[in-house]
Amino acid sequence: MFLGRFDGRSTLLVRALMSGASGARRALGVFHRQQRANPDMSLCDFIETLCQDEITCPAPEVRPVTVKPLVCQFPALFKQNLLSFIYLVHSVLPPTTVLHLLKCLSQDPHPNPWITAMTGQLKRSLGANNEEPLCTPLCSQRLKELSQRLGGFSEAGGWAKCLSGQTIGSESQSASGLSEQGTQRKRKGSFVTLDSEGDEEMRQQSKRIKIDICGSECVDAEEQDANEETSGRLERDAPAQTPAVELQPAANSPCDSLPEHIKVSVLQIKELLECQTEWDQSSMDVFKVLNNCDPTQVEVLCSMLRLADLPEQTLPKLCSSVLALSPDLSYSTAATLIKSLLLEKVLSLSEPASRCLVTAVTSLCSHYPRPMCHALIGPVLMEKNIGNQQAELLNRLIEGCLDSHYRLLLLQMTFKIAWTEAVLSIIHSLLDSKPDLNEDVFAQFTEQLVSQSPQFIKSVKFAKMMLTVLTKYSSYVTAAHKHSLSSCLMLNETFLKKSLQAALKRIPQTKC
The missing domain is CATH 1.25.40.480 (Serine Threonine Protein Phosphatase 5, Tetratricopeptide repeat)
Structure with a gap:
């Protein structure tokens, strides 16, 4: 319902950001294609539209009419994809523009923890608000307790000791059992079932079908590299935050x-x-x-x-x-x-x-x-x-x-x-x-012509189109049409006005 606020290029970006968990990658691909077509294009107009105030009235009988930025009207998934996308391209954007968008997002009365963390990370990347923690006090306390528990391990110590499985009981036994059986690692997100009796060629073909095609969605090399870069940054800069949107298993593809x-x-x-x-x-x-x-x-x-x-x-x-x-x-x-x-x-x-x-x-x-x-x-x-x-x-x-x-x-x-x-x-x-044409279609066209003419009083294209109507389709013009078109031509301010009026006068009034 908000697509009408955006121009053509921005509409493509909005649709990409609304396209599920991969929206940020899709938007990046759209942006790169638009840049290749027009190197001078900018995202500033797109962000400015998102920051415009929008009147909302979700339940008039319960709460009053409120005014919030347009970006706050979108669902949480769109906002998550938007922030991931902005994180990838913020280096080519004016910092003030990005900060204005983040300020608008902060007006959301029910902020999503992931969005809050990503907003803080973007502010840090822009050199603003460096001291604000990226995680909540509760999360900070849990991290501190976990660090204290890991601190007493022996020389190998720390996370390596924890992840080796010596303190996790049944999980370590399960992992050990799988290790003894020689189970191969599989790529995350892929569920590949291979027939042990099939030959190597069929095995490879099946694997390629399941992984290359039935993955969540194929991305081109450029978008995939950008996404991996973002993931690495987020893991380094905000380890306490867990994304709200998880990858769906390939079985649901x-x-x-x-x-x-x-x-x-x-x-x-x-x-x-x-x-x-x-x-x-x-x-x-x-x-x-x-x-x-x-x-x-x-x-x-x-x-x-x-x-x-x-x-x-x-x-x-x-x-x-x-x-x-x-x-x-x-x-x-x-x-x-x-x-x-x-x-x-x-x-x-x-x-x-x-x-x-x-x-x-x-x-x-x-x-x-x-x-x-x-x-x-x-x-x-x-x-x-x-x-x-x-x-x-x-x-x-x-x-x-x-x-x-x-x-x-x-x-x-x-x-x-x-x-x-x-x-x-x-x-x-x-x-x-x-x-x-038939008379009914021409009548509908004439109504549309008259109703839309006020906005084209100085348009030469509109005047030329009118001249085509009066010369090539004069046989369809009735007395009623002639009266409507005459009023329409009175408003025309182009150099073709006299030619239009002369063409209209030449049409005989033979129809009632």
Whole structure:
């Protein structure tokens, strides 16, 4: 409900921070991609929006209306991910901006202990409030008692003696028993069951499927290194604090719902996407698994492959393989694939789309126009702050990939959103392409035109669009429309005002 407060780039960060325990890593990946696209971008506007006061009234009959910073309205998990993310990038932020955010978080009436500790650590990193302890008095007392208990051990002494198992009774016996049996260590968070009778090749394949795919979520090398760095800092600087969010075991991963043959195909696709060589026909055949998945399985598959993070130079090869499938993908499968693969890339555009991205979008749109309209073009239109880059890409699709039926569908989508300069260029492109309008749709469009015109009295784009309406669609203009449009044109302050009024006068009043 708060996404409307943020611009397009910041909305992507908010969504990443809301995406579960891995939100900080996801946000870091989004931030790095945005930086690569625009090296001058800053997080200051994002943080400033979080610090804006927001009126809240959770239960008017019990408590009065209060005003708190917007960041305090978000759930605890978002705030934990936000602080982890800020900890990773605070070196490139003005200290005053970070301190302002921390001050806003301190206004939370029910602070989370983890958030409190992380706030203190950030203040220390910024050189503020160095003397404030990171742990509570109770935690400090427990640490002191534990240190006293460990102090009396012999020469090996300390933690090493404690962890060797000589004072922990049954736990040490259990550990000793496991040691005698020669049980191998397993990576944390992975539950791998191997068939002792299987050969080594199947053993390795099973291990790779369970660890590489069924882990909580795959992260790229850059994000993983950053996360490990954060964990190391937190362990050194705040040993008394335990994160509120724990890693979930791999057994609870969504990939457990996938049949084994789909998991194997996912592994093959992942290796193929990482391969730098050309794909042969046998390589392309692995994508046939998409025709054997139901909608839920397709979503899990796309999530496991992290298609949103796929390098753009891989897109043409992937799209060629998908388009070569026979039979064609179902509507739901194509829509899920398009959304996972392209939506975030298009929304994050800050410069003209690359050749690889344009090739991928146009090829899929030509073959799957309906899924493209609902999974990509519609969501892009719904974004409040789309820019000229998104409008330019959508205009390419309108002019080169969509027939009249789908152009009409997109025009009707614009009736449900607030118009901007970028949206005006898209509407103008739709009108120039002459979709199959009928009188009802034109009446709805005219109502929208009149209602939104006051905010565009100085817009040349709006005036040009109006001129297109009055010249190319004059046969649809009734006397009622003419009266409404005449009032609308009276407000226009562009150099096209006289041309618009002349075009309106030339329309004969033949309709009642």
